[in-house]
Amino acid sequence: MDTVASTGKLNKEEIFDLMKQFITEVIGEEFVEEMDITTESSFTKDLEMDSIEIVSFSEKIKAHFGDQIDFTGWLSSMDLDQLINLNLGMIINYIYECQ
Amino acid sequence: MPVIKVNNRDVHIQELNKGAAETVLLVHGMFSNLSVYYFNIAPILAEHFHVVMYDLKSHGMSERTLHGYDLNSMTDDLNGLMEALNLNTVHLAGYSFGGLIALKMALRFPDKVKKLVVIEAPDPKDEKARGIIDDYSREFLEHYVENFTDTTKVKMGKRQMERNHRMYEYLFYQTSIKSDMIAEKDFLDEPEVALLNKDTLLLYGADSNCLETGKELNEKIKTSELTPVPGDHNIPIQEPVLIANMINTFFRN
Numbered sequence: 001m002d003t004v005a006s007t008g009k010l011n012k013e014e015i016f017d018l019m020k021q022f023i024t025e026v027i028g029e030e031f032v033e034e035m036d037i038t039t040e041s042s043f044t045k046d047l048e049m050d051s052i053e054i055v056s057f058s059e060k061i062k063a064h065f066g067d068q069i070d071f072t073g074w075l076s077s078m079d080l081d082q083l084i085n086l087n088l089g090m091i092i093n094y095i096y097e098c099q
Numbered sequence: 100m101p102v103i104k105v106n107n108r109d110v111h112i113q114e115l116n117k118g119a120a121e122t123v124l125l126v127h128g129m130f131s132n133l134s135v136y137y138f139n140i141a142p143i144l145a146e147h148f149h150v151v152m153y154d155l156k157s158h159g160m161s162e163r164t165l166h167g168y169d170l171n172s173m174t175d176d177l178n179g180l181m182e183a184l185n186l187n188t189v190h191l192a193g194y195s196f197g198g199l200i201a202l203k204m205a206l207r208f209p210d211k212v213k214k215l216v217v218i219e220a221p222d223p224k225d226e227k228a229r230g231i232i233d234d235y236s237r238e239f240l241e242h243y244v245e246n247f248t249d250t251t252k253v254k255m256g257k258r259q260m261e262r263n264h265r266m267y268e269y270l271f272y273q274t275s276i277k278s279d280m281i282a283e284k285d286f287l288d289e290p291e292v293a294l295l296n297k298d299t300l301l302l303y304g305a306d307s308n309c310l311e312t313g314k315e316l317n318e319k320i321k322t323s324e325l326t327p328v329p330g331d332h333n334i335p336i337q338e339p340v341l342i343a344n345m346i347n348t349f350f351r352n
């Protein structure tokens with residue numbers, strides 16, 4: 001649900017589950033079923049998310065965590081190579097550190 | 100995902116720094132979406148401005164529509180968006196086809212546009228600019244993607260290929276986009292373009308096929324300045340920080 005969480009810090013497993021839920025909402029269940037989403041999954045290569053889908057994903061993070069995480073700002077500080085190599089584990093670590 | 104109703108249709112918008120005194124409105128190009136601004140250009144502009152981005156009809160996450168891809172309809176949409184957001188005047192910037200929309204907006208609704216930035220707007224009478232529409236096929240898309248991957252380094256996978264294919268199929272074969280664009284072929288030759296009385300920054304890639312169009316526009320518009328940027332038609336992707344800083348300086352001065 002897109003609500004700002006008010007309770008305590010999530011552990012990495014909980015963040016992983018939440019990210020999986022957001023990815024499913026963005027790209028659709030039928031595609032997620034065919035994929036094995038792991039912390040190694042890259043956004044562009046493995047999950048095949050395009051930029052408008054990453055916008056949706058960013059909006060979900062913003063809606064859930066509010067101002068405590070500047071996910072878009074973090075993404076915009078990356079160059080193209082970093083973005084291409086971005087995987088789920090890196091996002092989980094970033095969110096975990098920000099909380 | 101913020102979606103608002105404009106002229107009875109769902110329009111996906113994104114806003115940054117809502118409290119700022121002045122607004123910058125950004126228009127993306129054809130077959131693209133607001134993400135061309137979202138990650139790099141918009142955050143820089145949002146340091147000083149309220150920034151509004153939106154997905155054009157049938158693009159990104161806005162509602163699909165069969166008709167109304169001519170510049171009058173596209174600027175009716177933009178005007179409707181400004182009304183829905185209670186924006187009286189804005190600084191306006193548009194890229195590629197969005198640059199034509201921005202220019203048309205400044206001509207039709209001069210009181211609503213403060214300053215204008217036109218990035219890589221093509222001349223619609225140039226068959227090459229329109230040509231991709233006549234040539235479209237699945238093979239075309241695959242070829243396009245092969246070339247496209249040279250600059251983005253990301254190879255499009257099966258799901259993205261399908262997604263893009265569906266969007267092109269819809270726009271090319273079901274909507275009026277083709278005929279609406281052909282009907283606009285003389286837009287830049289219309290005398291009203293030369294009457295534009297608005298500070299205008301023209302940003303074109305130094306190696307772009309559209310640079311000539313930039314030069315011609317600069318000749319016509321007395322209040323314009325043309326600045327070549329390193330790169331080709333894809334300068335917002337190639338030089339996002341430079342583009343954002345140039346727009347920022349132009350709107351702030």
